[in-house]
Amino acid sequence: MNATGWGLLLTVLLAGWAVLDGAVQGGVPLVRALGGRDDPRRRVVLATVAPLLLLGEVWLVAAAGVLLAAFGHVETLLWSAGYPLVVALLVAWVVRDAALWLRSRLAAPGWRTRWDAVAQVASLALPAAFGALTGVAWVELSAVGAQAAHGSGAAQALAVGLPLVTAALAVAAARVHGGLVVAARAPETIAVDARRRVRRALVPAAALATLAALGALAVAALGTASALVAAVLLIAASGLALAARFDLDRGVRSSGAVRWSGPVLAVAPVAATSAVVGPAAVVLAAAPAVLHGLTWPVLGAFAAVLVAQAVSWRVLLRPLGPRTVVFL
Structure with missing residues (x-):
């Protein structure tokens, strides 16, 4: 498998993490909003996304392994340019998981409220943190192929503003995606409120996707033509979010736009980043001999992970019922 194939594999792994863990990222902030002070109700909300916690982390760990093995120079560049963001991502990941596992270790209301x-x-x-890191990657890796424009005032302004936009987009996308997962799995009394909150989040998410598309066009103007693909992808995600909002306004709860708006918004930053930085990442990839030597072991492990994830998905991802086990 050549460098392009490894880049596609890395994109698929990050997209899988964005969909699975993105539901947790967007669903957990709704625990207090939808559950109020009623702890059993909070646990129901949490149970809608809890099965995705471990499933999603497998994809992130695998993506980190591919990044280190096939794109070590890219990893070094990201560590250098976005070190605080990488640390923030890791700390947030560890703290989030610890809080979810510890919140039900004691029955004391104060204990659970604080961990929530x-x-x-x-x-x-x-x-x-992840969204901001993608913005940093856009600026830093696109500069590999556009050295002349890297030091310009426009590039410097983009280096400050773009990570802010992509960070906000990632948060808004997770809110939409997580809210839709909660609405799909929770009892109707909770699902109604979850859909209401998704409806309110769709227009800001569409606006942020449009702003990110404008940022991609600015990157393209600085010499990275592949950023045009990212702009198209982000505009498409924005349009889908607006279509979902239109359907929800009409009372249509299960249209294709509503069902797919969450996953598409969650994946959009990953897909756009792949389009922007892909050419530079291929240039910075490991030697062909190294990539070929790793191909079959990695693809074999990837196939095993896919089978395990598919089985887990069928077992765990069902609408909640009276007999559903809640372990968080």
């Missing part, structure tokens, strides 16, 4: 608050803050910080 910690999990909520960490679940907002996690997509924000």
Whole structure:
């Protein structure tokens, strides 16, 4: 498998993480909003996304392994340019998981309330850090192929503003995606409120996707032509979000636009980043001999992970019922 194939594999792994863990990132902040002070109700909300917690993390760990093995120079560049964001992402990830596992270890209401608050803050910080890191990658890796424009005033302004936009987009996308998962799995009394909150989040998510598309066009103007593909992808995601809002306004709860708006918005930053930085990442990839030597072991492991994930999905991802086990 050549460098392009490895880049596609990395994109698929990150997209899988964005869909699976993105539901947790967007669902956990709704625990307090939808559950109020009623702990059993909070646990129901949490149970709608809890099965995705471990499933999603497998994809992130696998993506990190592919990044290190096939794109070590890219990893070094991201560590250098976005070190605080990488640290923030890792800290938010660890704190979020710890809060979710610890919140039900004691039955004391104060204990659970405090851990719910910690999990909520960490679940907002996690997509924000990841989104900002994608913005940094756009600027830094696109500069590999456009050295002349890298030091310009426009590039410097983009380096500041673009990570803010992509961070906000990642948070908004997770909110939509997580809310839709909660609405799909929770009892109707909770699902109604979840859909209402998704409806309110769709227009801001569409606006942020449009702003990110404009940022991609600015990157393209600085010399990275592949960023035009990212702009198209982000505009398409924005249009789908607006279509979902239109359907929800009409009372249509299960249209294709509504069902797919969450996953598409969650994947959009990953797909756009792949389009922007793909050419530069291929140039910075490991030697062909190294890539070929890793191909079959990695693809074999990837196939095994896919089978395990598919089985887990069928077992765990069903609408909640009276006999559903709640372990968080």
